[in-house]
Amino acid sequence: MTELSQIRQGALAPANTADVAEAMMSATGLRIDIDRRRGRGAGINMSGRFEPRSRETFDDGWESLEDLPPFKTEVQVEKPRTVITRNESPDISFDRSINPYRGCEHGCIYCFARPTHAYMGLSAGLDFEAKLFAKPDAPRLLERELARQDYKVRPIAIGTNTDPYQPIEKEWRIMRQILEVLRDANHPVMIVTKSAMVTRDIDILAPMAEKGLVRVGISVTTLDRKLARTMEPRASTPSKRLEAIRMLAEAGIPAGVLVSPIIPALNDHEIERVLEGARTAGATEASYVLLRLPLEVSPLFRDWLLRNYPDRYRHVMSLIRSMRGGKDYDAEFGKRMKGAGPYAWQIGRRFDLAVKRLGFNPTRRQLRDDLFVPPLGTGVQLSLL
Template identity: 70%
Template sequence: MVQIVRERRDAFGETAEAAKGLLIDHARRRGRAAATNDSGRFEMLQREAFDDGWQSLEELPAFKTEVQTETPRTIITRNDSPDISFDRSINPYRGCEHGCSYCFARPTHAYVGMSPGLDFETKLFAKDGAAKLLEKELSKPGYTARSIAIGTNTDPYQPIEKQQRIMRELLEVLEAFDHPLAIVTKGSLVTRDIDILSRMAAKGLAKVAISLTTLDRTLSRAMEPRAAAPARRLAMMRELSDAGIPVSVMAAPVIPGLNDNEIERLLESAHTAGAREAGYVLLRLPLEVAPLFQDWLLRHYPDKYRHVVSLIRSMRGGKDYDADSNTRMTGVGPYAWQIGRRFEMAARRLGLNTERRQLRTDLFKATPAAPTVPKKKVSASSANQLSLF
């Protein structure tokens, strides 16, 4: 096996991995969305494994989930983006085992010298001591409480949370401080924490948004290979709502030509399941996400490939992505306008967003009601979205 520097593009401007037959073997990446593991954008060399004629790649094992420990200095991330309605967030994990093909967080893996492709789905980082850090930061003199968003980058309820329990520990700290939080997730583990969330919701301190991309199980399995199935997400909404926890639905991302025909049905199903607020975000393809998603689309829906890419570019000023904070969530142009109006009309018809639940900040206390010593974790080392806050 050798490593080389190579770039391949087809006449339409996208990477042509599938056509060249240089994808990582399907058996090795079973249950993963990405089919490549190209080096991150900060690396000096672009490395690519290929068979040199001696079947050397056949000896490589399948990709397994690996969890490493990351020790951050702080746990609350601040932002001042004008199109985001929260100014602080927490991400318990770096990387996400759900492996969504469209995930805009993939490029963050390049910061640790790893690939936004398969590495992002298989080489994960758990933030050790996150609960203690949070307790320390909330106890600082002068700290002012505002809603903390969790799940805005990677999912706090991805499968490794079952062993790591970092999100559970964070909730214990937030409850002790009576600190408001809003969660976005597509992970079924959120129902495990209904006991804490229901108590916080009763005080006006918690709300949960469930990401629902499609009702088509086949599409969901291909696009979000290790996330909860659509029917399970609707069941999650019902369980949370029945427990008195305010539930929102995130129709995100809306992918033109692929799932945008489901907008009305998504909202109707979510409303029936108990959601009373809703938001949507147009597909975002920053940096390495664009070629990864285009490769996924070419492999799974080759007949729709050119149409979908053309529609995406028509809503991004002719580019794969435009980071302009005024339009990055909704896009521009006639097709983007149509998506927005359809969403608004369906939400209005169903009575969604008629009353947005504002989380309370006046209950916050700088000294917790009880000690919040995190429980010992089991090692697993081998193992409009933003308007909702």
């Protein structure tokens, strides 16, 4: 029985009428053939929300959809004027970040950064995973910005939007060059990644750690390899991420685990197991984020959930909405990361008890900012004085 038939016959009952309409659309017209999107997270590629026209792939009887090429990873060069992004969000711990890439080949279906691809006239769906942008000038621009006389040192966060260690980093090596600039300037940095590739740069990170300049967080969503492959198709396997934590810790690099996102009725039963595995590997800090479904992420996630876990669709979405004021997402500061309501409280309480039992977060280390030395490299304009 197809998903559409299940919906029509009542065997599969999404939470409300809007879900029924969207599920029926994705099951009939908007979903991309599996052979074209093999190895990708998203199943649809709807037009960006700023586009004046929407696009839909359908068979018009002249040529078969089977003749369309599969989605292949394409990388374009982006030339920004600056590389440090500032923010004033009251519920995050940093005020600046760097994103070496736009879009992410990991293809995590829940990625809250997906809607940013609309600013490029592209889809938050498959385009976000396949049409990527690299910023090879980022190290030079960073060098120039750090050399400004009015620059004030604060830790820079990397990996907060798209992963700096996604597969294309193997070829472009932009993240490594950025770390070299930060190392030479004794600048503090916080890194978040789902990739074991971070261990490639231990030779840079270990000396920085000795000076108290770096902290690395590894995001571990699940220990279920099958779920991870479906939900995060091109990210490192859970075992590889735990191994990365172990290698970082053994090299003296402060390593933490980010249990993110927690998805009710899908991976929330694993909270304690993930924390135990990370603690055994050597992680000393732990935090979590509840699933966030802003803008286009909501239909993408719902389509994914319907394709892969149709029997859980209604239950998962009902619990999500119970923590988001009856909506798929509530962007209110203070609530967007953790949610609200009894189920959100239960998740937070379980997490806190496990963290306390396992000895996480004894004293959070503050990265040093008193060792900073402004760079004098090729990307820096020298003073005329």
